[in-house]
Amino acid sequence: MIEVKSLEKIFGDKQALHDVSFQVKKGETFGFLGPSGSGKTTTIKILTGQMRQSSGTANVFGVPVSKLNTSEYRKRFGVVTDNSGLYARLTIYDNLKLYADLYGTSLQRIDEALESVNLDSEKKTQVAKLSKGMTQRVLLARALLHKPELLFLDEPTSALDPANSKHIHNGLKELNRQGTTIFLTTHDMEEADHLCSQVAFLNKGVVQLLDEPKQLKKQYREEIIGIELKDGRELELPLKASSAEEIQQYISREMVERIYTKEPTLGDIFVEVTGRELV
Amino acid sequence: MTFSVKRFMAIFQKDLKDLYRNLYISSTALMPLIFAVIYSRIGEMPLAMHLFVITLSLALVGTFLQCAIIAEEKEKNTLRGLMLSPATLTEIIAGKSAVTIVITVIVTAVSMFIMDFSLSGRGWLIAGILLSLIFFIALGTWMGLITRSVVEASVYILPVMFIFGMANMFIGLADQFSFLQVLEYTPGIQLEEIANLSEAGAGFDELWKPFAIIGAWVVVTLVLTAVTFKKRMMD
Numbered sequence: 001m002i003e004v005k006s007l008e009k010i011f012g013d014k015q016a017l018h019d020v021s022f023q024v025k026k027g028e029t030f031g032f033l034g035p036s037g038s039g040k041t042t043t044i045k046i047l048t049g050q051m052r053q054s055s056g057t058a059n060v061f062g063v064p065v066s067k068l069n070t071s072e073y074r075k076r077f078g079v080v081t082d083n084s085g086l087y088a089r090l091t092i093y094d095n096l097k098l099y100a101d102l103y104g105t106s107l108q109r110i111d112e113a114l115e116s117v118n119l120d121s122e123k124k125t126q127v128a129k130l131s132k133g134m135t136q137r138v139l140l141a142r143a144l145l146h147k148p149e150l151l152f153l154d155e156p157t158s159a160l161d162p163a164n165s166k167h168i169h170n171g172l173k174e175l176n177r178q179g180t181t182i183f184l185t186t187h188d189m190e191e192a193d194h195l196c197s198q199v200a201f202l203n204k205g206v207v208q209l210l211d212e213p214k215q216l217k218k219q220y221r222e223e224i225i226g227i228e229l230k231d232g233r234e235l236e237l238p239l240k241a242s243s244a245e246e247i248q249q250y251i252s253r254e255m256v257e258r259i260y261t262k263e264p265t266l267g268d269i270f271v272e273v274t275g276r277e278l279v
Numbered sequence: 280m281t282f283s284v285k286r287f288m289a290i291f292q293k294d295l296k297d298l299y300r301n302l303y304i305s306s307t308a309l310m311p312l313i314f315a316v317i318y319s320r321i322g323e324m325p326l327a328m329h330l331f332v333i334t335l336s337l338a339l340v341g342t343f344l345q346c347a348i349i350a351e352e353k354e355k356n357t358l359r360g361l362m363l364s365p366a367t368l369t370e371i372i373a374g375k376s377a378v379t380i381v382i383t384v385i386v387t388a389v390s391m392f393i394m395d396f397s398l399s400g401r402g403w404l405i406a407g408i409l410l411s412l413i414f415f416i417a418l419g420t421w422m423g424l425i426t427r428s429v430v431e432a433s434v435y436i437l438p439v440m441f442i443f444g445m446a447n448m449f450i451g452l453a454d455q456f457s458f459l460q461v462l463e464y465t466p467g468i469q470l471e472e473i474a475n476l477s478e479a480g481a482g483f484d485e486l487w488k489p490f491a492i493i494g495a496w497v498v499v500t501l502v503l504t505a506v507t508f509k510k511r512m513m514d
Contacts, residue, residue, distance in 0.1 A: 090300075104365075
């Protein structure tokens with residue numbers, strides 16, 4: 001679905017992307033993770049034909065991104081970026097109706113898209129009266145209207161509260177189950193962990209790690225079993241057969257409050273790999 | 280390249296709804312009517328004065344309105360949304376120009392009605408006005424594309440309004456200030472030329488020149504608009 005090879009982007013004397021390569025297969029939810037200024041938005045802009053790369057190749061739907069500016073290709077993808085806008089004087093419904101007509105989708109899809117972002121009861125509300133979070137949800141609904149094959153989302157839940165983020169996440173999972181490939185940028189590692197089948201860590205324009213979240217956690221986990229005892233003590237034992245007897249003793253004496261493995265979060269792994277916090 | 284009437288109409292209807300709620304822009308459209316009322320009260324108006332109000336209507340409504348509509352789309356980041364949709368350059372420009380054309384035609388017609396100026400039997404002038412309308416709208420589109428906000432557009436448009444909207448008034452000063460002679464090539468003055476020649480019974484062998492000059496302006500602004508639009512599709 002997306003194939004990027006040795007992508008570079010230079011702004012004046014600043015290199016925003018260095019030799020970036022990755023592939024996104026059909027049906028995947030691909031997370032492009034990194035802190036602000038790491039090059040995530042630049043990558044989305046290149047992939048959606050809004051910006052030209054300095055060198056390297058970027059293909060979407062098997063064609064170079066420079067060829068994406070035809071009606072046929074634009075009908076196949078949807079985009080929500082930080083600079084997407086809505087018509088403030090119009091209602092939510094009128095905003096979505098414009099795009100339903102542009103994409104040639106039925107007006108019934110407006111209600112379905114609004115329901116997926118939990119805004120079905122607000123469709124007659126003027127956009128100027130919406131909060132930032134609600135505006136973000138309308139933008140998402142707009143991108144979902146035509147059920148795109150490929151959806152580009154740039155920090156889709158950055159302005160949302162946890163309840164609405166969860167609602168959006170469920171909607172995106174459902175969309176992905178229905179076959180939409182999702183390319184998501186975020187600095188929210190929980191979001192990436194929850195949604196993505198593949199993640200790339202982008203730091204200062206360089207992809208430093210690329211794998212499945214499950215594999216990364218396995219690779220970076222500490223080989224330790226933690227035991228929290230009822231008397232308040234916490235023990236750490238090596239994750240080896242030799243620890244089994246000691247653990248069994250604590251259990252048989254009914255001393256154990258909780259047993260756990262020390263699995264890192266994607267955030268922990270990012271910090272370990274890049275030496276940078278995700279801000 | 281295909282042209283989708285449905286997409287064109289979607290943009291047109293959206294703009295109509297949006298403009299209806301935009302008092303700043305829609306009230307500007309009333310300005311030429313005020314001029315028409317003032318001039319109509321001074322008694323018998325010469326042809327030049329009628330054409331001044333007509334040109335002002337075309338510039339103030341056609342150019343300013345279009346410029347403000349496009350500049351606002353840029354300022355609010357909604358133009359990029361349209362550019363990323365299946366709508367083509369032609370559909371977007373045509374859709375966004377249609378509302379301006381309708382309002383400009385209505386305002387110009389009402390201005391003429393107030394001034395008691397009839398286009399009946401003035402076929403060449405009608406053709407000249409329509410050609411000029413394309414120029415003024417293309418000029419407004421281009422100005423909207425090169426500015427970043429409605430406020431910036433309102434500032435940039437002022438000298439343009441003076442040059443193209445009020446050339447018929449300033450040309451009277453060309454004897455004192457020779458640099459103003461360049462205004463003779465503006466569409467407003469060429470419209471006057473078309474009106475005068477056709478009133479005198481001239482044929483196309485004489486009328487082609489003012490039409491060619493206005494046509495040249497149309498081509499230049501359309502090319503500028505298309506080139507700038509394509510540039511604005513990219514960051």
